[in-house]
Amino acid sequence: MLHIFGYLKRSWKSVAVIIVLLVLQASCDLTLPQYTSNLVDVGIQQSGIDHAAPRELRAETMDDLTLFLSDAQRQEVMSCYEADGAGRYVRTTDREATLDRLDEILSMPMVALSELAARGQSADDLRAGLESGALTREHLRGLLTGMREQMSGMDGSTITQKAILFTQSEYEALGYDLADLQMRYLLTTGAKMLGLSLVMVLAAVLVGLLASRTAAELGMTLRRELFTRVVSFGNEEMTKFSTASLITRSTNDIQQVQMVIVMLLRMVLYAPILGIGGVLRVSRTRTGMAWIIGVAVGAVLLLVVVLMQLAMPRFKRMQVLIDRLNLVAREILTGLPVIRAFSREKHEETRFDGANTDLMRNQLFANRVMTCMMPSMMLIMNVVTVGIVWFGAQGVDLGRMQVGDMMAFISYTMQIIMSFLMLAMISIMLPRAGVAADRINEVLSTEPAIRDKAKVKDDAVQEWKGEVRFEDVSFRYPDADADVLEHISFTARPGQTTAIIGSTGSGKSTLLNLIPRFFDVSYGRITIDGVDVRDLSLHKLHDLLGYVPQKGVLFSGDITSNLKFGGDAITDEAMRRAARIAQAEEFIEGKLEGYASPIAQGGSNVSGGQKQRLSIARAIAKGPKIFLFDDSFSALDYKTDAALRRALSAELKGATHIIVAQRISTILHAEQIIVLNEGRVVGIGTHETLMRTCETYQEIARSQLSEKELGGMQA
Numbered sequence: 001m002l003h004i005f006g007y008l009k010r011s012w013k014s015v016a017v018i019i020v021l022l023v024l025q026a027s028c029d030l031t032l033p034q035y036t037s038n039l040v041d042v043g044i045q046q047s048g049i050d051h052a053a054p055r056e057l058r059a060e061t062m063d064d065l066t067l068f069l070s071d072a073q074r075q076e077v078m079s080c081y082e083a084d085g086a087g088r089y090v091r092t093t094d095r096e097a098t099l100d101r102l103d104e105i106l107s108m109p110m111v112a113l114s115e116l117a118a119r120g121q122s123a124d125d126l127r128a129g130l131e132s133g134a135l136t137r138e139h140l141r142g143l144l145t146g147m148r149e150q151m152s153g154m155d156g157s158t159i160t161q162k163a164i165l166f167t168q169s170e171y172e173a174l175g176y177d178l179a180d181l182q183m184r185y186l187l188t189t190g191a192k193m194l195g196l197s198l199v200m201v202l203a204a205v206l207v208g209l210l211a212s213r214t215a216a217e218l219g220m221t222l223r224r225e226l227f228t229r230v231v232s233f234g235n236e237e238m239t240k241f242s243t244a245s246l247i248t249r250s251t252n253d254i255q256q257v258q259m260v261i262v263m264l265l266r267m268v269l270y271a272p273i274l275g276i277g278g279v280l281r282v283s284r285t286r287t288g289m290a291w292i293i294g295v296a297v298g299a300v301l302l303l304v305v306v307l308m309q310l311a312m313p314r315f316k317r318m319q320v321l322i323d324r325l326n327l328v329a330r331e332i333l334t335g336l337p338v339i340r341a342f343s344r345e346k347h348e349e350t351r352f353d354g355a356n357t358d359l360m361r362n363q364l365f366a367n368r369v370m371t372c373m374m375p376s377m378m379l380i381m382n383v384v385t386v387g388i389v390w391f392g393a394q395g396v397d398l399g400r401m402q403v404g405d406m407m408a409f410i411s412y413t414m415q416i417i418m419s420f421l422m423l424a425m426i427s428i429m430l431p432r433a434g435v436a437a438d439r440i441n442e443v444l445s446t447e448p449a450i451r452d453k454a455k456v457k458d459d460a461v462q463e464w465k466g467e468v469r470f471e472d473v474s475f476r477y478p479d480a481d482a483d484v485l486e487h488i489s490f491t492a493r494p495g496q497t498t499a500i501i502g503s504t505g506s507g508k509s510t511l512l513n514l515i516p517r518f519f520d521v522s523y524g525r526i527t528i529d530g531v532d533v534r535d536l537s538l539h540k541l542h543d544l545l546g547y548v549p550q551k552g553v554l555f556s557g558d559i560t561s562n563l564k565f566g567g568d569a570i571t572d573e574a575m576r577r578a579a580r581i582a583q584a585e586e587f588i589e590g591k592l593e594g595y596a597s598p599i600a601q602g603g604s605n606v607s608g609g610q611k612q613r614l615s616i617a618r619a620i621a622k623g624p625k626i627f628l629f630d631d632s633f634s635a636l637d638y639k640t641d642a643a644l645r646r647a648l649s650a651e652l653k654g655a656t657h658i659i660v661a662q663r664i665s666t667i668l669h670a671e672q673i674i675v676l677n678e679g680r681v682v683g684i685g686t687h688e689t690l691m692r693t694c695e696t697y698q699e700i701a702r703s704q705l706s707e708k709e710l711g712g713m714q715a
Contacts, residue, residue: 004257004264004430004437007218014214018207018265025203026273028196030281033411035193039186040403045161047178048185049171052110052163053080053102057170059087064123067130068109068140077105088174107159108144110166115147211265219258226250226443234450235518236478241443244327249443252322253436260426260433267422275419278412289391293413296384300420303376308431311369314362315432321359328355377421384417385410449478450517451538458540461529466544466625466656468492468515473524475514483522484510485679492672494625497649497657499667501700502676508660509550511676512630515658516545528626546619548632550660552611554603559588560595562614566622575621581647582617583640584610608635616644620652627652629659633666641666664704673697 008015042050057065062081066074080102081089093099116122129135171178230246241249282290332339332348339348392406473488485507492498500508514521517533525532533541546566554562563578564570575595579585587610591597603611612635619627627648633641645666648657661667668687675683675690675697683694690697 004260004433007222007257007437008214008261008264010221011214011218014210015265018210018214019269021203021207021210022270022273025200025207026270026277028200028203029274029415030277030412031196032193032200033408033415034281035189035196036411037405037408039189040407041405043182043186043189045403046164047168048182049164049167050185051099051103052107052160052167053091053099054167054170055091056088056174057081058173059083059089061170062089064113065106065109067123067126067137068112068144069105070137070141073105077102103160103163107163108147110163111159112144112147114162114166207266207270211262214265215258215261218261219254222254222257222440223250226254226440229444229446232448232451233446234448235513236449237446240446242323242327244330245323246443247330248323248326249436249439253439256433256436257440260429263426263429268426271419271422275416278416278419282409282412282416289388289395289409292384292387292391293416296380296413296417297420299380300377300417303373303380304420304423307369307373311366312431314366314369315435317362318359318366318432318435321355321362325352325355325359328352373425377417381414381417384413388413450520453535456537456540457531457535458537460531460535464544464625465529466494466654467529468498468626468656468658469527469530470511471525471527473514473521473526475510475519475522477519483679485514488524488681490672490674490681490684492626492656492658494656495653496671497659497667497669498672498674499659499661499670500674500676501661501664501667501697503696503700505678506676507679508676509630512628512658512660515626515628516542516547544625545628546622546624546626546655547628548612548615548619548630550630550632550634552603552608552615552632552635554599554606554611554614556599556601558593558596558598559591559614562599563595563618563621565618570621570623574623575617577651578617578621581620581644581651582613583636583644583647584613584617587613609637609640612636613640613644624655626656627658629657629661631660631662633659634662638665645669664701675700 038050042048066077069077080091080093080098082092084090113123116126126135126140130137130140168178171181227250230241230250233241279293282293328351332352339345388406388410392409396403396406469491470488473485474483475485476483488511490498500511502508510519513519514526515533517538520534525534527533528536528541528544555565560575563575576585579588579595588595588597599605603614606614612632616629616632633644636644641663642665649669659667659670664687667673671686673683673685673687673690674681675694677696682696683690685693687701691701
């Protein structure tokens with residue numbers, strides 16, 4: 001899980017911009033319910049009058065209201081109004097804080113005047129009482145206190161509504177068109193809501209764009225880093241991670257991480273902002289129903305915990321099952337000819353069905369858990385909505401709440417629950433993505449056992465000749481109990497052919513693979529022109545070598561791209577010369593497109609012998625100092641084999657040739673033949689010498705050549 005957040009550090013600038021946009025989006029989203037409440041409470045119920053403090057009022061009304069005010073309050077009110085000389089007072093401020101203060105001061109006097117009017121009395125009666133001394137201003141303020149105590153069961157907004165009814169009457173007396181006032185308020189508020197919606201949509205689109213771009217770039221970077229690391233792996237690491245698993249990690253796992261990163265940036269960051277904002281807004285509604293949100297959030301958290309307990313083990317197992325399916329599919333597709341030859345199609349189909357069924361069952365269980373989530377969440381949301389309407393309607397009936405406040409409370413509650421829903425959805429997906437991230441990081445954190453030293457000796461030799469020396473070399477595979485090669489010592493000199501022969505399993509290919517450092521020696525050392533191969537950079541070492549594997553490997557493209565695989569510096573002339581030496585020129589030019597003829601993946605559209613000759617030509621075109629042939633002539637007929645060896649001797653005289661061979665005929669004329677038996681050197685010399693001195697070589701020779709072919713060279 002931490003790895004996913006670690007990946008996001010690379011794109012911190014984009015993440016910062018996304019957070020700013022999400023805050024903007026959440027602000028708009030959280031403001032809309034309040035505007036909806038205002039449309040109902042102010043626009044419809046209050047005819048568009050949003051404050052009890054009138055914009056204008058008659059002079060006599062001002063006098064009546066100030067009867068109930070203290071000197072300080074009267075001074076405060078009069079500082080916000082100005083007489084226009086026509087018997088009216090005009091409000092001089094629109095500051096929201098000032099208007100709220102005026103509402104607080106004037107609301108109860110307005111309610112008091114309304115109550116007097118309902119009783120058939122007027123402010124003149126109060127004024128007369130003041131003049132006669134029957135009443136004092138303290139009595140009037142006491143009257144307001146008593147009325148406030150009588151209305152203590154009502155919400156403050158209800159008192160404000162009664163005051164606004166007084167303001168409506170005042171506007172009517174002044175000749176205001178209340179319908180026009182209401183329509184202007186509705187249109188203005190609607191325009192603000194539309195503007196907020198457009199800003200919210202724009203922010204959401206930009207967040208989606210940035211999140212997708214960030215995730216795509218991270219996915220591309222991870223694939224590049226993963227591929228670069230895998231390319232640097234040796235045989236030990238490739239054995240640890242199967243090819244099928246590495247393919248899954250490079251594709252499916254990174255896709256999982258990429259998808260979750262989009263959701264993290266789009267939903268996980270947005271959910272807390274929306275949830276916290278919703279809680280703050282709800283706390284301002286003063287509805288007394290906050291406990292409903294607590295119950296809803298508790299139910300959601302309980303549901304999430306239960307679902308995660310059920311789903312997490314399945315998601316963790318998902319990637320292992322995908323690896324297994326890929327492995328089985330790859331083995332079947334690779335070995336299809338053998339499967340058909342042994343009529344094992346049904347058996348392999350059953351094996352594939354087993355892996356496929358296991359994956360299907362695991363996915364079905366996880367999907368069923370996910371399927372249960374949404375209906376459960378919707379049930380919780382609907383029950384909560386019904387609860388809010390039930391208890392909210394009682395509050396409206398008792399005068400403690402307005403309809404708009406109840407609607408806003410419902411909206412904020414849904415936003416809070418939706419934020420938890422978003423977190424719940426991502427919490428179900430995160431375990432699988434966390435497993436995928438761990439698998440990716442496992443590859444990225446694996447250091448190749450074979451790598452360059454901190455200080456290499458690439459410039460230790462001015463002119464490389466290509467002399468290869470084995471000095472008491474022993475080797476054993478990792479975790480093996482015994483050495484595969486023991487105390488190997490010999491020298492392969494430039495201009496000479498050194499052949500390695502032995503029975504199957506004697507260690508021939510292993511010995512050859514130590515030179516390019518596909519493995520590192522366990523004891524002793526291998527040198528090129530006196531420099532230990534471990535002291536050279538891998539690039540320099542491989543630049544000196546021309547390696548032809550036992551199984552020819554070609555890449556999709558054409559013949560030219562395969563022959564010039566050694567580098568862009570290879571000229572057409574060098575390519576054609578290499579093809580001629582490798583005895584490949586005839587069949588290449590026999591093709592309709594010649595060197596531009598296409599090569600299918602793996603070279604499946606050429607024969608085994610052609611594939612080997614193209615592989616040999618590819619190594620020759622590179623122009624190395626040392627040629628390593630790992631039984632690279634096995635697919636050639638005797639005539640082509642002999643012609644190719646003659647061409648190699650004639651054309652590449654200055655290079656060192658090291659050949660692993662199974663056929664005696666391939667190495668008859670080698671200057672040095674090394675005979676291996678069970679990982680040990682049992683003979684070194686020419687063919688004639690070994691036929692006299694090495695029993696193992698004699699057995700191999702007699703098993704392949706007739707007495708006539710051996711002639712007088714037998715011991």
